[in-house]
Amino acid sequence: MQRVIHIHGGPFGLNGPGGRMMFNGPGGPGIARWIVMFGFLFLLAIVAYFFIRHFDHNQQHHHPHMGSTPQAPSADTAASDVLKMRFAKGEIDEDEFTRRMNLLKDHQTAS
DSSP states (O other): OOOOOOOOOOGGSSSTTHHHHHHHEETTTTTTHHHHHHHHHHHHHEEEEEEEHHHHHHHHHTTTTTTTTOOOOHHHHHHHHHHHHHHHHTTSSSHHHHHHHHHHHHHHHHH
């Protein structure tokens, strides 16, 4: 014969609104326990994400050579590269290439 002990602890006791039926029903853990567990794991994941992101940001901030992107070429360098490509493809002839490169050089010395 089993002896059953009933504990009455007010509204938050075992038989209250958050008591045995909600947290530990006949089939095992109740829905409230699952919600609390997943909520805690979700909160833990958010904290971990911001913690890692914070230290990753500081790592790049204190070491500029890490994670830095190469600087973009200047407009004059980009223009001369385009001219070289057009000449290599045969879109412009040697005279046109030379004339435009001289214009770019004059523009570089003027600025």
